[in-house]
Amino acid sequence: MNVNEGAGGVAAAGGDPGVRGWLRDAFARRPGWMNALMLFCAFMAFVYVPWDFAGKPLAVDEEVWFGVRLHGGWAKATEPIHLVIYACGAYGFWHMRPWLWPWAAIYAGQVAISMLVWPLLYADEVGGSARALLVGLVSFAAFSALTAALWRAKDRFRAGRPRLRDRYGAWALVTGASSGIGAAFARSLAQEGVSVALCARREDRLRALASELERHGVETRVVALDLAAPGSVSRLVTAVADLDLGIVVNNAGVGDAGRFEHQDAARLRAMVELNCITPMLLTRALLSRLHARGRGAVLFTGSQAARQPLPLHAVYAATKAFDGFLGEALWAELRGTGIDVLVVEPGSTETECQQVAGELPHAGQAPEEVVAVAWDRLGRQPSVATRWWHWLRGNAVMRLLPRSLLVLLAMGVMRKQTPIERR
Template structure:
């Protein structure tokens, strides 16, 4: 068993941590004895979570209300911090729902900024210290939606494909420097955002935030990517190994057409 605190501590940064999956990551990491830096846009939720973690797990928790679409402000925030960050969890994502012809240009730019630019540059920024210390970990939350074209969430899915490939490449590059990198290719997660977008109930294989966070953290250091949930692993096998590509896109079209 890895001594998680020694390998990835003393501080972990969770981007997109106010509720749902980010909060689940934060609690599991706190239970392992790491101090936390939590970043999200909703200060009240961050503070409530931070107080709970401090009281329950006796760890230090710093909160920062920031827009993850603005990397320059995130870089300034991190550069001013004196904490040694040994673990990055990038959970934040922006996913406007609608067909491409109806998505405004500024929304497309925000997808790129939140889902691609910031995780890319934040990984670059924090990995410098990890490489210097010869230890650390990075988890980039990706999605099974990024395994094929996914109508109505087309650009979001494409951004998640980027994160998968980025993490898998970094897994090999940074391994020799003692830094573990993982793409967590999650299916549907029962978060507040997911529930508000669903009109027909949970999709098959939907997991709780705690299940996804626990599976992802347990997989860190064991390979380049993980798919939480046996149903999702099976679905991915058929969708990407057995069925023709045009069938998989049509299946995704049926699964996403009722999102709103």
């Protein structure tokens, strides 16, 4: 693979950055017959099956499973299963997810057998047994060919992404590397042979992490800075000026739980500086260097908090919305330049963040999981939710609910995570 391409074959430098280019790249990931299958799955999942389920009278509803026809209530009851299968198919083909193999082939094989059984069971309607056998065999042959093609396509679903060092270069900068998601980013980069510049305030933590990373045979540089302080971005840019940076991870961030009017104004200002101004200025300062190399990656650690206003975390959610909008817009601006941009949007993650923000402890995912999703999706899309139900909540439920209800529901959730004295 050309190192100017993202893992998903994203446009090489100089490619068409518009919608046409995006579509071309998206469909170039698989052969034509598989694109057709993906579109068929999408049509079934989002148009036909919902229409069938909601619009067709019960009396005339009919579904075929393993060649056997189901009618009325039985047919209706099994339609959601069809919907889930086709939706998984559309999603799986779109992202070429590894789990689609061997399930797509097994499902197509089951359809092939159904297509043989179906006309034989209902031979009278097809025009007699001889004709039913012929129809069954022809359909069986067609679906068997599809089954074989899906079976043989194993490598397409298993194609791993190139190593980060091969894809983007020798050095990365990670802000907020002294704990949590930033430390996990740094560890995963070192495991893939990328040397890392580590930035945060706690120098002792950064030095300990640097020694750990160097065991992977990479170099490190520790830059201890308060990134909410004036002039800190320039100092950081100067501190890494001699490094061949290929990856910039804008990760440092803090929250502050509580009712807005009780929050400390200086702390809120520092949060906006750290969460918004710093990643904006740092990215702007380093972009010309990535452009000069013709390849690179810029990541922003956003949050699910960006997907709706969060009472009792009002300013934090607003800062994360800023990061999300900034990163997604840059993704579009930089498409075709060889620079990939991704906003990774975790939900609750088990780091020091909750404690620093003054929240009540609550369960979350591991930072390593967040990082794995980010590397997997980088170069393929502008932003990513780190769990599928976060995606569903952020992109379906929250967009459909009236804003009043949405914000009040969020208030209910945040109350449970906020100590009484801060509510």
